[in-house]
Amino acid sequence: MNTSSTHFRLAHKIYDEAFKPSQAPSCNLYLYVSPKFIRVGVADMSRNKFVALEDYELISVFTPVQLSEQLSLIAEGSSLLQDHRWQTVRVSISNQHFTLVPETLFDPAHQSDYLRLHSEFSSQEDVVLNYKHNGLEAVNIFAVEGVVYRMVQSLFPERPVQFVHLTSTLIGSVMHQFGPNTERNLAIYVERNYVTVLVVSDQGLEFCNIFHYLSPEDFIYYIIFVMQEQKMNPEQGTITVWGDITHDSSLFSILQKYIRHVRFGKKPIDVEYSYKFNDLFEHRYFEIYSLHFCE
Incomplete structure (x- = not known):
């Protein structure tokens, strides 16, 4: 029996009427884990369609141990996280412990060394993983807090769990969304206190980083800074x-004050969504939908 205090609230719960627990073996389960939210999505692979979504907002969660405790509590009340029969379980981790390296330079034996050049992670407590971007010929090396990693693994003891970093899900989905012949584009993904900034073009990924902000002024500073560094004009781009x-x-x-053309993104293309998702803003839950396009 888990004796931890509850520090979350269920913000959204969407189930297509046609979705039944017995369909789990033909469905993928997608899990997004961050210090602010834990989100669960289900895609029916036989229909290529999202059929379920659960969104939990975390309250006063500050440490990896607290995060793992809340994930355990959420799992106790979520039938999705109690089912072990999913075709694929894919988990997106949101943190700043990542780096992208060219595939030709990547040596798995030294992945922690690569990451240590760009991120302060705990070699004793964290687990270092990697994800290969075949289309980019690049490898994303990232760290997962050990207690969170073990908690996720414990939820699905009968299935291999694929971990990816949030940036990998966004890179793949944004490039899929814009297409191979896209003009140079700047895309941002906003979390509470964090913003991921991507620059993509027909040449591929040109820039990717996550910035921590505490105010709207911090937020816009980082975006304008990236635009200046990438020689993008806020009046035109x-x-x-x-x-x-x-x-x-x-x-x-x-x-809108500093950039002339701002638009909200749409849900990823080439996958369908239950009509129950129609009431959600198109630009929300991109991190869950994007897990569908990881390999």
Whole structure:
């Protein structure tokens, strides 16, 4: 019996009427884990269609141990996280402990050394993993807090769990969304206190980083900084926005103040969604939908 205190609330729960637990072996389960949210999605692979979503907002969660405790509590009440029969279990980890290296330079024996050059992670407590981007000829090396890694593994003892970093899910999905012949584009994914900034073009991925912000002024500073470094004109370029941001938020207002063309992104293409998802903003839950396009 878990004696931890509950520090989460269920923000959304969506189930297609046609989805039944018995269908789990033909479905993929996608899990997004961050210090602010834990989200669960289900895609019916036989129909290539999202059929379920659970969104849990975390409250006063500050450490990896607390995060793992809340994940355990959520799993106790979620039938999705109690089922072990999924075709594939894929987990997206949100943190700043990642780096991208060319595939030709990647040596698995030294992946911790590569990551240590760009991130302060705990070699004793964290687990270092990697994800290969076949289309980019690059490898994303990232760290997962050990207690979170072990908790996720314990939820699915009968299935191999594929871990990917949030940036990998976003890179794959954004490039899929824009297509191979795209002009140079800047895309951002907004989390609470974090923003991921991507620059993509017909040449592939040109820039990717995650910035921590505490105010709208911090938020816009990092975006303008990237645009300047990448020689993109705020008066001419278009920014596409996904994530936890709304039309009437201070973050969106400051984007519109400094950048002429700002638009919200759409749900990923080439996958269908239950009509139950129609009431959600198109730009929300991009991190869950994007897991569908990982390999």
